[in-house]
Amino acid sequence: MSLVKQIRIAISVIILMVAAGCLFLGVYDDHRFMAEQLQKKNNDNANGLAITLSNIQKDNVTVELIVSAQFDMGHYRRIAIVSPDNTLMIERVNRHPHANAPAWFQYLCAVDIQPGVANIQSGWQQYGTLVLESEASLAYDQLWDTSRHAVLWTLVVAFLSYIVSGLWLKKILKPLDDVIAQAEALGDRKYITIAEPATEEFRKLVQTMNMLSERVKSMVTAESERLNTFNQQINYDEVTGLMNQSHFTNSASVALKHEGFVEGMLVLVQLRNLPEIDKQLGYSMTNQLIKKVGDALQQQMTHYQDVICGRLAGGVFGIFSRQPLDDFAVTTELKLVLEKLNAAQQLLQFQFVITHTKTKKGDDFADIHRVMEFILDLAEDQTAVPMRVMNANSIVTSRKNYLNQWKQQFLQAIEQKQIKLACYPVMQRHQQLYHYECPLRLHIDEGDQWLAAGAFIDWASQLDMIKTLDGMALEHAVEMLSKNTASLSVNVSAAAMRSDEYRDKLQALMLTVSQPARLSFEVAEEAAFSDFGKFKEFVNLVKTLGCMVGLEHVATRLAQLGDLHELGLDYAKFDASLIRDIHLRPQQQSLLRGLCMMVRTMGIVPIAEGVQDQQELDSLNAIGIEAVTGPFVQESLQFGEV
Numbered sequence: 001m002s003l004v005k006q007i008r009i010a011i012s013v014i015i016l017m018v019a020a021g022c023l024f025l026g027v028y029d030d031h032r033f034m035a036e037q038l039q040k041k042n043n044d045n046a047n048g049l050a051i052t053l054s055n056i057q058k059d060n061v062t063v064e065l066i067v068s069a070q071f072d073m074g075h076y077r078r079i080a081i082v083s084p085d086n087t088l089m090i091e092r093v094n095r096h097p098h099a100n101a102p103a104w105f106q107y108l109c110a111v112d113i114q115p116g117v118a119n120i121q122s123g124w125q126q127y128g129t130l131v132l133e134s135e136a137s138l139a140y141d142q143l144w145d146t147s148r149h150a151v152l153w154t155l156v157v158a159f160l161s162y163i164v165s166g167l168w169l170k171k172i173l174k175p176l177d178d179v180i181a182q183a184e185a186l187g188d189r190k191y192i193t194i195a196e197p198a199t200e201e202f203r204k205l206v207q208t209m210n211m212l213s214e215r216v217k218s219m220v221t222a223e224s225e226r227l228n229t230f231n232q233q234i235n236y237d238e239v240t241g242l243m244n245q246s247h248f249t250n251s252a253s254v255a256l257k258h259e260g261f262v263e264g265m266l267v268l269v270q271l272r273n274l275p276e277i278d279k280q281l282g283y284s285m286t287n288q289l290i291k292k293v294g295d296a297l298q299q300q301m302t303h304y305q306d307v308i309c310g311r312l313a314g315g316v317f318g319i320f321s322r323q324p325l326d327d328f329a330v331t332t333e334l335k336l337v338l339e340k341l342n343a344a345q346q347l348l349q350f351q352f353v354i355t356h357t358k359t360k361k362g363d364d365f366a367d368i369h370r371v372m373e374f375i376l377d378l379a380e381d382q383t384a385v386p387m388r389v390m391n392a393n394s395i396v397t398s399r400k401n402y403l404n405q406w407k408q409q410f411l412q413a414i415e416q417k418q419i420k421l422a423c424y425p426v427m428q429r430h431q432q433l434y435h436y437e438c439p440l441r442l443h444i445d446e447g448d449q450w451l452a453a454g455a456f457i458d459w460a461s462q463l464d465m466i467k468t469l470d471g472m473a474l475e476h477a478v479e480m481l482s483k484n485t486a487s488l489s490v491n492v493s494a495a496a497m498r499s500d501e502y503r504d505k506l507q508a509l510m511l512t513v514s515q516p517a518r519l520s521f522e523v524a525e526e527a528a529f530s531d532f533g534k535f536k537e538f539v540n541l542v543k544t545l546g547c548m549v550g551l552e553h554v555a556t557r558l559a560q561l562g563d564l565h566e567l568g569l570d571y572a573k574f575d576a577s578l579i580r581d582i583h584l585r586p587q588q589q590s591l592l593r594g595l596c597m598m599v600r601t602m603g604i605v606p607i608a609e610g611v612q613d614q615q616e617l618d619s620l621n622a623i624g625i626e627a628v629t630g631p632f633v634q635e636s637l638q639f640g641e642v
Contacts, residue, residue, distance in 0.1 A: 044116070046117055234588065252318075263359065268317070318369075403462060427628055437522075467493070489522050550605075564599075576610025
């Protein structure tokens with residue numbers, strides 16, 4: 001029973017007890033007053049009647065008529081005249097008194113009064129003794145009516161008090177709802193703050209909990225900034241701020257092995273006369289030039305999605321795209337950017353050469369890199385000549401690179417519902433299934449080939465059809481939940497996260513799911529932090545529906561992880577680029593250990609993506625990762641087994 005109901009009942013009981021006490025005292029006073037009045041009435045009426053009878057002739061008929069007239073007034077139970085020798089001369093008795101008050105009430109409120117007695121004179125002699133008793137039923141009726149009205153009004157007042165006290169308490173205890181919500185949020189490790197209420201006791205409690213939330217927020221924010229700084233130190237070049245060679249290589253290698261990767265692009269830019277520049281301008285000026293080149297390349301590549309830039313060696317920069325791009329067009333743009341930057345150099349211009357190639361799923365990054373370095377070496381005598389490297393698999397999807405064709409294929413796939421969800425297990429320790437990752441697959445080509453998301457996601461985004469595909473993936477996931485007992489997770493794009501249409505569908509579908517906690521929604525790190533307000537709204541909606549929500553591909557926005565302290569996220573999946581060869585990278589282990597501790601402080605389960613072998617798994621277990629996914633954990637477990 002809620003506190004409000006208990007207080008309302010307590011107030012009502014107190015009111016009833018007070019009313020009952022007042023009722024008892026009132027009835028008691030009325031009872032005593034009526035007893036006194038009846039006693040006086042007996043005495044007065046006996047004296048008055050005795051005086052009247054004393055002043056008349058004492059014939060029996062006259063006396064009897066006067067006594068009968070008085071008795072017939074109906075207010076008396078008995079009137080009698082007793083002779084001096086104790087002989088009953090006249091007696092009138094009401095043998096069937098009528099009373100509205102019930103017998104039990106008359107018993108409880110019995111009126112004990114004495115009859116009125118007066119002497120009747122006849123000259124100097126006593127004629128007789130008059131005995132008069134008033135009828136007590138009238139007093140009982142009056143007491144009964146008074147008591148009944150008092151009880152009725154008491155109940156009315158108690159009922160009104162219950163209603164009014166409820167409304168009043170609701171207003172007074174309104175801040176308690178917010179306090180309870182904050183306490184529950186803290187219990188779920190959602191460190192939110194609320195406005196301080198006016199009630200002193202609540203205000204002190206809220207101040208304390210707000211202080212706790214602020215301390216945790218400050219702690220995780222400081223820790224996320226520290227870890228981001230550490231990440232910058234070990235994974236990024238201190239001169240340019242771009243990825244260093246090892247981090248760039250890991251990121252590109254992981255992407256090439258990812259099941260969703262279809263085609264990408266790799267570009268190398270080499271500054272040819274860097275030793276000469278260093279010799280003439282010095283170390284500091286050379287570094288400034290390198291940074292300008294790095295900034296120019298990165299700025300130019302911000303026009304494309306899913307592209308990473310790195311400094312691979314002293315004067316060598318790498319650009320890798322996880323999406324299909326026209327590498328020749330991109331390289332031409334980079335050439336123009338570098339020529340423009342070179343033209344602005346006043347002291348000494350740099351020479352550069354660019355080589356580029358397309359990449360496909362399964363390519364070995366080390367091999368491609370080695371070949372491209374060889375091409376750069378061949379171009380030793382050339383300056384500012386972009387070169388294009390084409391391999392046999394360079395154009396994997398060229399025949400589909402037409403927007404209208406993609407649109408028709410999407411519409412056909414949607415109309416014929418040629419989509420499905422793949423299932424990859426995410427395992428906790430002791431071989432316990434956390435959930436299945438369910439990326440979308442689309443059947444566009446003729447035959448049995450199902451395209452991974454990486455093959456069509458860019459085209460779907462350009463055609464603004466990604467929301468539709470996400471909605472169909474959600475429908476499939478709900479259908480799969482009804483047929484299996486395992487938990488599932490589906491990806492949510494940035495467009496779907498912001499879409500009212502997708503949210504409406506989500507709410508409608510969740511009404512049909514008996515265990516919504518079995519369904520998780522994953523938003524990529526970049527999509528979440530690029531529009532954090534919408535991400536926060538989406539998380540609140542998903543949590544309200546009873547589902548789970550997580551962040552995937554966490555790798556670059558480490559400084560913003562502290563912003564998650566009030567969301568109540570269920571898990572965070574760290575990108576495979578942070579996991580790759582973790583057993584060989586002590587500094588990376590320290591970084592990941594710190595990330596695990598920080599997200600666990602916020603109640604978030606840390607999960608590692610892209611685990612490839614037992615060595616990586618052992619290292620992750622020692623670090624504190626609670627669940628893993630990747631090729632190493634996908635072999636034998638089939639959907640529906642758990």
